[in-house]
Amino acid sequence: MTDTRLSPWWRHAVILVVIAGFTILIALAAKAYQDAPPIPERIVDPSGRVLFTREDILGGQQVFLKYGLMENGTIWGHGAYLGPDFSAEYLRALGQDTAAWIARERFGRDLDALAESERNAVWAEVPRLLKQNRYDPERRVLVFTEPEALSYKRQIRMWAEYFSHPARNLGLPAAYIRDADEARRLTAFFAWTAWASVAPRPGRTYSYTNNFPYDPTVGNTPTSETVLWSALSLIALLGGLAIVLFAFGKFNYLGWKEREGHAYPQLIPGQATPGQRAVLKYFVIVALLFLAQVLAGGAVAHYRADPVSFYGLDLSRWLPSHILRTWHLQLAIFWVATAYIAGGLFLAPALSGYEPRHQVRGVNGLFVALALVVVGSLLGEFLGVHRLIGRLWFWFGHQGWEYLDLGRAWQVLLAGGLVLWLVLLFRTLAPARHDPQRREILSLFLYAAVAIPLFYLPAMFFTSRSHYSVVDTWRFWIIHLWVEGFFELFVTVMVAAIFYRLGLVSHTTAARVVYLDALLYLGSGIVGTGHHWYWTGQSHITMALGATFSAMEVIPLTLLTLDAWDFIKLTRQRCDLCGQPVSVPHRWTFYFLMAVGFWNFVGAGVFGFLINLPIVSYFEVGTLLTPNHGHAAMMGVFGMLAVALMVFAFRQVLSDERWAVVEPLVRLSFWGLNLGLALMVILNLFPGGVLQLLDVLRNGYAHARSLEFLNQPIMRRIEWLRLPADLVFIGLGVVPLVLAALRTYRLAQAEVRVGVSEVAPVRPLA
Numbered sequence: 001m002t003d004t005r006l007s008p009w010w011r012h013a014v015i016l017v018v019i020a021g022f023t024i025l026i027a028l029a030a031k032a033y034q035d036a037p038p039i040p041e042r043i044v045d046p047s048g049r050v051l052f053t054r055e056d057i058l059g060g061q062q063v064f065l066k067y068g069l070m071e072n073g074t075i076w077g078h079g080a081y082l083g084p085d086f087s088a089e090y091l092r093a094l095g096q097d098t099a100a101w102i103a104r105e106r107f108g109r110d111l112d113a114l115a116e117s118e119r120n121a122v123w124a125e126v127p128r129l130l131k132q133n134r135y136d137p138e139r140r141v142l143v144f145t146e147p148e149a150l151s152y153k154r155q156i157r158m159w160a161e162y163f164s165h166p167a168r169n170l171g172l173p174a175a176y177i178r179d180a181d182e183a184r185r186l187t188a189f190f191a192w193t194a195w196a197s198v199a200p201r202p203g204r205t206y207s208y209t210n211n212f213p214y215d216p217t218v219g220n221t222p223t224s225e226t227v228l229w230s231a232l233s234l235i236a237l238l239g240g241l242a243i244v245l246f247a248f249g250k251f252n253y254l255g256w257k258e259r260e261g262h263a264y265p266q267l268i269p270g271q272a273t274p275g276q277r278a279v280l281k282y283f284v285i286v287a288l289l290f291l292a293q294v295l296a297g298g299a300v301a302h303y304r305a306d307p308v309s310f311y312g313l314d315l316s317r318w319l320p321s322h323i324l325r326t327w328h329l330q331l332a333i334f335w336v337a338t339a340y341i342a343g344g345l346f347l348a349p350a351l352s353g354y355e356p357r358h359q360v361r362g363v364n365g366l367f368v369a370l371a372l373v374v375v376g377s378l379l380g381e382f383l384g385v386h387r388l389i390g391r392l393w394f395w396f397g398h399q400g401w402e403y404l405d406l407g408r409a410w411q412v413l414l415a416g417g418l419v420l421w422l423v424l425l426f427r428t429l430a431p432a433r434h435d436p437q438r439r440e441i442l443s444l445f446l447y448a449a450v451a452i453p454l455f456y457l458p459a460m461f462f463t464s465r466s467h468y469s470v471v472d473t474w475r476f477w478i479i480h481l482w483v484e485g486f487f488e489l490f491v492t493v494m495v496a497a498i499f500y501r502l503g504l505v506s507h508t509t510a511a512r513v514v515y516l517d518a519l520l521y522l523g524s525g526i527v528g529t530g531h532h533w534y535w536t537g538q539s540h541i542t543m544a545l546g547a548t549f550s551a552m553e554v555i556p557l558t559l560l561t562l563d564a565w566d567f568i569k570l571t572r573q574r575c576d577l578c579g580q581p582v583s584v585p586h587r588w589t590f591y592f593l594m595a596v597g598f599w600n601f602v603g604a605g606v607f608g609f610l611i612n613l614p615i616v617s618y619f620e621v622g623t624l625l626t627p628n629h630g631h632a633a634m635m636g637v638f639g640m641l642a643v644a645l646m647v648f649a650f651r652q653v654l655s656d657e658r659w660a661v662v663e664p665l666v667r668l669s670f671w672g673l674n675l676g677l678a679l680m681v682i683l684n685l686f687p688g689g690v691l692q693l694l695d696v697l698r699n700g701y702a703h704a705r706s707l708e709f710l711n712q713p714i715m716r717r718i719e720w721l722r723l724p725a726d727l728v729f730i731g732l733g734v735v736p737l738v739l740a741a742l743r744t745y746r747l748a749q750a751e752v753r754v755g756v757s758e759v760a761p762v763r764p765l766a
Contacts, residue, residue: 006440006508010515017519021526028530028542029473035539036469037196037208040135040142043188045149052152052188054140060189062464063182065400066393068385071322071329072172074705075193076209076535077621078472079402082170082303082321084705085622087193088213090155092702094194095218097151098126127219133199142195156187166314168707171303171321173386193468196537210543212535213701214619222618225540230615232544233551237609240552244520269585270655272748273349275359275428277653280745282342282367283646286335287741289374290639291734293331296324298726301684304710305719326381326398326405332634333403333483334374339642340487341370341421343494344449346649348425351442351497352432362424369417376413377406394464401471403479404459411459418453425449440511441497448493451486458482469537476532483638485525491641492517495593498648502586520556528553531612535621543614550612557605585659586651588666592644595674599636607632607686619696622705625689632681635673643673643737650744658747665740669733676729684722688715 041054064070064086073083102122103111111122134143144152160183162169163176177183196208198218211220302310303321345363349355376396383389384397384407393399396407404411429442458477462470496510505513530546607629611620620626647666651659691714695704703709710716 006511006515010512014515014518014522017523018526021522024527024545025529028527028533028538028545029477031541032470032473032533032538033467035208035537035542036467037192037537038135038137038140039192039467041140043142043144043191045144046146051144051149052184052191056185056188057192058189058465060185060187060192061468063177063186064189065464066384066398067177068322068326068381068398068400068405070400070402071325071405072169074622075468076197076212076472076537078532078536079622080322080325081622081624081627081705082300082325083172084707085213085702086190087197088215088702088705090187090190090194091197091213091215091218091220092700093155093158094148094151094198095126095130095215097154098129098145098147099123099217101147101150102126102129123217126217130198131200131219133202135199137202152187152191155190156184159183159187159190166316166320167308170307170707170710171316171324173316173320176320201539208537209535210540210618212618212621214696215700215702217700222615223540225543226534226614226618229540229544229547230613233547233613236548237551237554240524240555244555269651269659270653272653273355273359275349275355275363276346276649277748278360278363279342279346280649280653280748282338282345282370283649284741284745285367285371286339286342286642286646287734287738289331289335289338291730291738293328293335294726294730294734296328296331298730300325300328301719301722301726305716305722320385323382323385326385327378329403330378330381330405332639336634336638336642337487338370339645340491340494341366341418343642343645343649344421344425344445344490346645346652347494347497348428348445350501350652351438351445352429354428354431356427359424359428362420366417366420366424369413369420373406373410373414373417377410380407380410381405400464401475404475408460411456415453415456415460418456422449422453437507441493441500441507441514444511444514445493445497448486448490452482452490455482455486472536473533473538476529480529480532481526485522488638488641489514489518489521491645494645495641498586498589517556521553524549524552524555531614531617534614534617547612547614551609553612554605554609557600557608585656586648588663588670589644589648589651591670592640592647595670596637596640596644599632599640599677603629603632603634603636619701620689620693622701623689623692623696624685625693628681628685628689631685632677635677640673643669646737646741650740653748654744661747662740662743665736665743669737669740672728672732672736673734676725676727676733679725679728680722683725684718688718691715691718 039054039057043051043053045051064075069083069086070079071082072080073089074080074085075087077085079085099122100111102125103109103114103118106122106125107114107118111119114122129145129147134145135141136143160177160180163172163183164174166172166174169176177186197211197213198207198220200206201208206223207220210226211223214220214222299310299315299319300321303315303324307316307321308314345366349359380389380396381398384393389397392407394407395409398405399407399411406414426446429446433439433442456478458474461474493514496505496514499505500507500510526549527545528550530542531550533542533546607625611617611625611629650662650666654662692704692709695709699709710719
């Protein structure tokens, strides 16, 4: 077909989708403040004696955050998977204590001494006692029953014991929480989360957390709405998929279509501007951060297999499990985000054909700022959890919220760095926006870039004393919208720009693909953020909308299988005028993009859909099926995209002769990363997650998250099976990539010294 002018309705449709999506999402965020479980001013026993107060609950939350305990266990299913779900474990112990109290009161004997019929009568009484909401909203007083009061006092000792032994808590420092008052307040926080999990929401038959966690002994079972919206979301998925496939069948210009006529590649390998060469050091740091991240991840996995000894060493004394997991997550975000930032800086002059004065100075200044954030935050997190920076822990230490662990001061500096990055992009791209052929793609590039610092702002909307339900609302604006939404959209724009400058697609096709992806990803993904909030204290309207739109997120991921084939065709096309093959020197960039398509479908699509239905999430969230999806999607999609940008830059700055020295390392890295990730899923994460899900169904959520379950021989063997996968991923995947980055940097510097690669401005597109 002949390429035509892009219809303005593409732009209008994206704007309408974004407005509609954020209208709904903001309404859900506002409703989270209204629906959040109340925090009583006082919690009293039946005689009116105060057990703990609102200040104790919020103080306990601060203890939980200050010590980085969200990187050990979870609250309402969100957090780390080394330790237990603290709310579920407290609730399980509360149920057992209540049953023991009823047995003594009714039968005058211990529970174990009762006949089976008597024990059944006792356990039937437990839900009746606990499934009552004794909170008085006018006085803001919560009355605990006698067994609840006794259980709270007993669990203070229980949790103090838990935090004393690394073998029991999977790698926290010995005698970690020594202060008795901190242990008491932390238990008060756990008690409140458990109460919100079992007490019915006023006017409803289910709890504030929609009856999560699953524990039939206390009456927590799936709600009817959980089943209903799971079924209706499948209808939304099938209907949406039918509409999109119909559109792709009717309009044959959708997707990556080859450019007609002669191809005029504007990206000639071996030619680079000074600013592009200055960006290379970003990619060297990206590779080194990647290596540090996977080494930390391997050590965390070892804690699950053997929490006491790291090949004869007591690693918990120096690098406890929660700081290693913190670093594992933070480094993942740092290296991927830095690769995207560097990719934007590298591609901007190639798009505009212009590099402004002092660009190298700006690139170097931003590099220093990002290095300060990375080093400062990682060091601060280590000092914070070891109680070495006192009251400054929130600002410079470990803020405590999973994925947003870095202190608030480092967050502010990071936001400032992103603004500086935006300025560097704008001054490079702005002069070329008068060109009608490039205006659309350049504008999309800038709009997507603006969204990155803009949508990091919700990270500043809460403090250590904010309501836990409210924080989880804003936290997933960052995790889902910022990382999975707008960063991915920005990379889509960069990929389209690369294809355009390689001469493989027209500017119209490149812009149309970006708009189409924006419609599909943002149309489902903005409101689909709600699938993270099923069990965090929000109402069923959040579940209804989150489930429906989240199911439709599978649609664009399914279409990525078409992208993979389109990428193959683009690399094999011939000029339709002269019949000559189109030279595509960036074939390894394309291979990594094909891997992105595969892992996006498998990791984000199949494994994501597997756990996002409310009825599945109810039993699954916080089991190994969650990191199974997380690893396959985070590394398989965002990680592979980051590596694709790295490889593109490596190839672009080197001549053919010098690239021949680097290419074998890139080839080895491609196969090592993909094979290692596949083995990680096949040998460890997926089978372990299935067994854990089965245990939830049989024995309740708390048991499946307990050390009792993890210590089973079969689970230990599955954890040890992670070792060969990690060795392949690190040794054959990450290490060659680090060597490729170092070698590319050295060769590029050598080219500059001998004058092989002078500044070569990109010509305007013919």
